[in-house]
Amino acid sequence: MKDLDKLAMSMPLTTRTATADGRPSYLCGGKLFCCQRNRRRDAVDDAGEMLDDVLMFRVADLETKEALLADTSASFFTTAHFNGYAAVLLRIAHLGDVDRDELFELVADAWLTRAPKRVAATWLASIEGRGREQS
Numbered sequence: 001m002k003d004l005d006k007l008a009m010s011m012p013l014t015t016r017t018a019t020a021d022g023r024p025s026y027l028c029g030g031k032l033f034c035c036q037r038n039r040r041r042d043a044v045d046d047a048g049e050m051l052d053d054v055l056m057f058r059v060a061d062l063e064t065k066e067a068l069l070a071d072t073s074a075s076f077f078t079t080a081h082f083n084g085y086a087a088v089l090l091r092i093a094h095l096g097d098v099d100r101d102e103l104f105e106l107v108a109d110a111w112l113t114r115a116p117k118r119v120a121a122t123w124l125a126s127i128e129g130r131g132r133e134q135s
Helices: 002-009 060-072 092-097 100-112 117-127
Strands: 014-017 024-028 031-036 052-057 087-091
Touching: 002 014, 002 024, 002 031, 002 100, 052 092, 052 100, 060 087, 087 092, 092 100
Parallel strands: none
Antiparallel strands: 014 024, 024 031, 031 052, 052 087
């Protein structure tokens, strides 16, 4: 979660809010691009207990969502609540399965769905040629 926070907060215009119990939400210009969800009945473990460690990441479109969900090497999932919505879910317990470069791509792509076009273009130009590695 420290890497996620650092990466998200490195994006231009990003603000972090948190619920009373400390669940973070990351916004660009007031628009949500990533958050830790509250427990919900649509995300349960095998024993039927509501999951307490679910992250939501916006994605560019439904095709991107389907591609991420189809990747059997990844731990992304969705629920009925997100049907028709361009976002994927990932348990915090599975963040260790995502290397830092992949996490950067996930956070950056989520941020790009909410960033103003000029800000996004300037940011993309600043990282061009660096393989989208974080500075």
